[in-house]
Amino acid sequence: MIVSIFEGREGHIQEKGASPLPLACSNESLAGAVSQRACVYSGARVVLNPLTDALHLVHGPIGCAAYTWDIRGSYTSGPRLYKNSFSTDMKELDVIFGGEKKLEKTIRELYAEHHPPAIFVYSTCIVGVIGDDLQAVCKAATEELGIPVIPVRSEGFRGNKNEGYKAACNALFQLIGSRDYAAKSPYTLNLLGEYNVAGDLWKVKPYFEELGIEVIASLTGDGRVEDIRRAHLAGLNLVQCAGSMTYLARKLEEKYGIPYRRISFFGLGDMSSALRTTAEFFGSAEMSAKAEEIIERERSRVGPEIERIRQRVKSRKAAIYMGGAAKAVSLVRAFQELGIEVVIIGTQTGDRDDYQKISYIVREGTVIIDDANPLELAELLERQDADLLVAGVKERFMAYKLGIAFCDFNHDRTSEFEGFDGMVNFAREVDVSINSPVWKLPLLRKSPLEKGVEEFSGGDDVSEPCCG
Amino acid sequence: MSQSRAAVNPCSMCMPLGSVLVFRGIDGCMPLFHGSQGCSTYMRLYLAHHFRESVDIASSALSEKAAVYGGAANLKKGLKNVIKGYSPKAIGLSTTCLAETIGDDVVRTVREFLEEEPDCRSITIIPVSTPSYADSHEEGYSAALLATVKALAERSKPNRKLNLVVGTMISPAEVRYLKRLLGDWAAEFILLPDISRTFDAPISADPPRIPAGGTTLEEIRDTANSLASITVGAWANHRAAGEYLEKEFSVPHYPLPLPIGLKFTDMLMGRIEEITGLHMPEAYEQERGCLLDAIVDAHKLLADVRTAVYGDSEMVLGLLNFMMELGIRPLVAATGGLSKAFEKLAKEIAPEAVVLAGVDFSDIDGEIAAQEIELMVGPFTGRQIARARKIPLLRVGFPNHDRFGASRQSLLGYQGAAGLVDDLANTLLEERERSSERSP
Numbered sequence: 020m021i022v023s024i025f026e027g028r029e030g031h032i033q034e035k036g037a038s039p040l041p042l043a044c045s046n047e048s049l050a051g052a053v054s055q056r057a058c059v060y061s062g063a064r065v066v067l068n069p070l071t072d073a074l075h076l077v078h079g080p081i082g083c084a085a086y087t088w089d090i091r092g093s094y095t096s097g098p099r100l101y102k103n104s105f106s107t108d109m110k111e112l113d114v115i116f117g118g119e120k121k122l123e124k125t126i127r128e129l130y131a132e133h134h135p136p137a138i139f140v141y142s143t144c145i146v147g148v149i150g151d152d153l154q155a156v157c158k159a160a161t162e163e164l165g166i167p168v169i170p171v172r173s174e175g176f177r178g179n180k181n182e183g184y185k186a187a188c189n190a191l192f193q194l195i196g197s198r199d200y201a202a203k204s205p206y207t208l209n210l211l212g213e214y215n216v217a218g219d220l221w222k223v224k225p226y227f228e229e230l231g232i233e234v235i236a237s238l239t240g241d242g243r244v245e246d247i248r249r250a251h252l253a254g255l256n257l258v259q260c261a262g263s264m265t266y267l268a269r270k271l272e273e274k275y276g277i278p279y280r281r282i283s284f285f286g287l288g289d290m291s292s293a294l295r296t297t298a299e300f301f302g303s304a305e306m307s308a309k310a311e312e313i314i315e316r317e318r319s320r321v322g323p324e325i326e327r328i329r330q331r332v333k334s335r336k337a338a339i340y341m342g343g344a345a346k347a348v349s350l351v352r353a354f355q356e357l358g359i360e361v362v363i364i365g366t367q368t369g370d371r372d373d374y375q376k377i378s379y380i381v382r383e384g385t386v387i388i389d390d391a392n393p394l395e396l397a398e399l400l401e402r403q404d405a406d407l408l409v410a411g412v413k414e415r416f417m418a419y420k421l422g423i424a425f426c427d428f429n430h431d432r433t434s435e436f437e438g439f440d441g442m443v444n445f446a447r448e449v450d451v452s453i454n455s456p457v458w459k460l461p462l463l464r465k466s467p468l469e470k471g472v473e474e475f476s477g478g479d480d481v482s483e484p485c486c487g
Numbered sequence: 488m489s490q491s492r493a494a495v496n497p498c499s500m501c502m503p504l505g506s507v508l509v510f511r512g513i514d515g516c517m518p519l520f521h522g523s524q525g526c527s528t529y530m531r532l533y534l535a536h537h538f539r540e541s542v543d544i545a546s547s548a549l550s551e552k553a554a555v556y557g558g559a560a561n562l563k564k565g566l567k568n569v570i571k572g573y574s575p576k577a578i579g580l581s582t583t584c585l586a587e588t589i590g591d592d593v594v595r596t597v598r599e600f601l602e603e604e605p606d607c608r609s610i611t612i613i614p615v616s617t618p619s620y621a622d623s624h625e626e627g628y629s630a631a632l633l634a635t636v637k638a639l640a641e642r643s644k645p646n647r648k649l650n651l652v653v654g655t656m657i658s659p660a661e662v663r664y665l666k667r668l669l670g671d672w673a674a675e676f677i678l679l680p681d682i683s684r685t686f687d688a689p690i691s692a693d694p695p696r697i698p699a700g701g702t703t704l705e706e707i708r709d710t711a712n713s714l715a716s717i718t719v720g721a722w723a724n725h726r727a728a729g730e731y732l733e734k735e736f737s738v739p740h741y742p743l744p745l746p747i748g749l750k751f752t753d754m755l756m757g758r759i760e761e762i763t764g765l766h767m768p769e770a771y772e773q774e775r776g777c778l779l780d781a782i783v784d785a786h787k788l789l790a791d792v793r794t795a796v797y798g799d800s801e802m803v804l805g806l807l808n809f810m811m812e813l814g815i816r817p818l819v820a821a822t823g824g825l826s827k828a829f830e831k832l833a834k835e836i837a838p839e840a841v842v843l844a845g846v847d848f849s850d851i852d853g854e855i856a857a858q859e860i861e862l863m864v865g866p867f868t869g870r871q872i873a874r875a876r877k878i879p880l881l882r883v884g885f886p887n888h889d890r891f892g893a894s895r896q897s898l899l900g901y902q903g904a905a906g907l908v909d910d911l912a913n914t915l916l917e918e919r920e921r922s923s924e925r926s927p
Contacts, residue, residue, distance in 0.1 A: 024571070025571065026568075049568060050562070051546075051547070051548075051566065054546070056524050057524065057528040058523050058525025058526075081497050081499060081500070081501055081619060082529075083619070085497045085499070086533050103496055104494075108497075144523055144585040148585065175523040177550075178551070179524070412535055414541075415535070415541075420690060420691075
């Protein structure tokens with residue numbers, strides 16, 4: 020047993036090479052174990068919220084709206100409506116008598132005030148219990164207002180974040196296909212599962228334009244309702260965050276015959292592959308040559324800086340704990356580019372295929388963990404002697420308390436990590452934290468009054484550094 | 488009021504969040520939410536952003552099945568795992584919307600759990616009802632405080648101590664200030680809840696699973712035997728815990744405002760002198776003189792500045808009163824929770840101000856525009872308005888996600904007030920310098 024804190028978690032933690040059975044995953048979180056997972060609502064929210072000009076209305080009590088107000092660090096190049104938090108602010112009487120009337124009125128009033136091109140209505144736990152008919156309310160509102168008013172089935176308790184991703188994809192699917200458009204280029208694609216955190220999209224989109232490809236819609240980073248309505252006209256779907264958007268890609272393939280490719284824009288290798296895969300898909304020799312030219316140009320541009328940092332961080336040990344598996348896998352490759360060894364890797368919502376893939380790419384001895392909690396993570400970080408944790412804010416302060424460097428790879432980061440420049444930013448952040456002087460500060464002060472200390476050294480006698 | 492019935496950009500949070508602030512102020516206490524996993528994860532995130540600390544909140548992780556058949560089994564399992572994982576002395580058990588709406592009887596489940604698990608009987612489990620739809624985080628805090636005192640306070644021998652009840656959420660630095668004050672006074676006291684270390688924990692060689700610090704269970708039991716209780720941050724509401732001790736155990740209760748500014752701090756000092764029979768220590772007389780000096784130094788700069796104050800109700804009342812002392816013109820005073828008492832008191836303190844309770848930031852924004860506000864004082868959640876209207880914002884109180892130092896901010900006492908004068912003045916000066924940056 021690698022870590023034994025909670026009964027029933029044994030199967031969810033494995034060491035590569037030592038455990039023959041497949042990792043247990045895709046089930047409900049253990050009660051009382053402080054899972055890092057969120058809920059269905061949260062999954063739906065993170066996927067849809069970056070749609071900048073849509074009105075996002077939470078049908079539920081104030082808390083669900085308060086905690087998701089402008090929380091995702093998705094940038095916009097224009098509309099700012101998505102940075103507001105709208106909710107029906109359900110009270111006790113709404114719970115008793117139902118919230119449909121209030122919802123109807125709220126939709127009408129918000130439309131009159133903001134004239135959004137679409138409204139998404141998210142359901143929360145209590146809506147699911149009291150049985151408000153969101154479908155009917157939204158249908159009536161769509162007819163009355165003449166814009167899509169789309170219900171998002173995101174009652175928190177209906178599963179984990181994955182269910183929320185699906186609910187969001189179903190909502191987007193309703194929107195797609197409702198506009199016509201004549202593309203300017205014979206080569207067109209959509210970017211799926213690209214959320215423009217810290218402006219990622221703007222580090223990537225120009226490369227596709229350089230290849231002569233028109234990006235029809237970005238789902239959903241810096242997204243616009245109009246673009247998404249005509250997304251069915253694209254020739255290809257590139258799926259970055261596979262966990263959240265493969266489901267939509269499959270639906271689009273089924274209904275509109277749009278093929279999809281899973282790619283990642285993070286890391287020099289993955290970014291290069293993304294460009295190659297795309298050019299290869301369109302089957303144009305000219306485009307393939309252009310892709311090689313871009314790759315060559317960009318890699319030689321950022322290469323020296325990456326190499327400089329690699330010398331400073333190589334052979335250090337990293338732990339990865341991500342929401343979805345796609346990012347985790349991409350991180351393993353990026354760490355290889357920096358000469359960093361991955362000693363722990365885990366996700367909140369990976370499935371059996373994801374963990375198989377992860378198991379394939381990590382070294383023997385790496386611990387793989389599903390749906391971790393703070394106690395397990397803390398114990399594993401020590402056991403595996405990690406120098407760095409890559410995760411989200413919830414995990415940041417735990418790492419710091421343990422004297423471990425940290426890199427935020429979630430909503431809260433403020434520098435782009437995608438594209439060739441993004442890899443430089445990432446490498447710099449890793450370097451800044453791992454090689455910071457703060458980890459060498461003495462944890463305990465030596466007192467001149469202590470036995471054995473003959474002469475006062477002014478405290479510069481570093482005996483027990485903060486981080487081992 | 489808002490044109491629409493929607494809440495646009497909320498100025499309050501939900502009840503379970505407030506309860507965590509109380510439970511984390513109890514020694515060895517672990518918070519557990521009876522609800523879906525998202526509630527605990529969202530609030531952990533929200534609190535971690537503010538305090539820059541890891542905040543573990545367990546969840547009974549209710550699923551669809553539990554929503555239909557009841558969540559008792561999950562709750563029992565959750566309690567058991569929290570006990571196994573964290574070895575707590577107490578568990579603060581807060582309900583959520585989901586648990587309340589499906590009608591789970593938490594008290595009964597806890598009773599059954601303790602019957603089934605004799606080994607767990609030494610652990611104090613404090614259930615509290617905190618559905619988001621019922622009220623705001625401020626009321627969640629009050630409810631948890633009352634539940635805590637009710638669960639533990641117990642008559643034994645008189646202890647000659649003063650209960651200092653923190654009736655509303657304040658910062659770790661502010662709790663430290665109050666403790667130092669009473670320590671300097673040589674008064675024996677029990678402060679509840681004490682988040683001074685649990686939400687501002689030092690780096691240590693072997694960090695404990697539940698952060699060290701907090702009011703001990705023994706102390707909370709002993710609150711029933713004290714000389715008197717003072718509740719700070721109980722000017723409008725939040726008096727229930729102190730009133731309970733008065734009613735059940737005849738411990739006299741004195742509800743006071745948060746000691747923000749001169750007069751409100753004088754009120755606290757006077758009350759402590761009365762109860763203990765001891766004079767305020769000389770060092771605090773000095774501090775008081777220095778505060779007056781700081782106020783006089785800044786009075787012309789601050790005179791008549793058209794100001795909006797918003798945030799938790801008790802903090803707003805304290806700030807309003809201090810602004811009147813400074814000669815600032817508070818013209819908008821707003822809080823997210825519905826409270827008639829707040830409205831009445833705010834109006835008394837600042838008759839010129841537009842007073843708003845139970846509002847969101849769209850309401851506040853409307854008044855800020857109408858009153859031609861020059862300075863905003865409140866949590867970071869007002870930042871969008873400040874940016875859009877180019878009004879300087881002094882960040883105070885909870886939440887503060889986009890600046891460092893929320894745990895170290897202290898508005899309380901003569902010392903805190905002096906710091907606040909500096910911050911108010913400097914915020915205005917920086918804005919003036921920025922807006923006058925033209926070539927001569």
